[in-house]
Amino acid sequence: MHFEFQTPMHYEFQTMGGRHLVYAYAAVFLIQGGYIAWVAKEWFKTKSFSAKKINEVS
16 A cells, blocks of 8 residues: 655645645734734733733722
């Protein structure tokens, strides 16, 4: 028996379907990365604001 091993992210880029799949994955990763960055930025803003407010009240 002969098994051909391919890495999980290996796609045939020569076919239109393969290119579409690569571009779709890239778009999804960019959108998710942007959203994660935005959430992190907002979270750090909120966290630092809360810390200032608590210190002012004390």
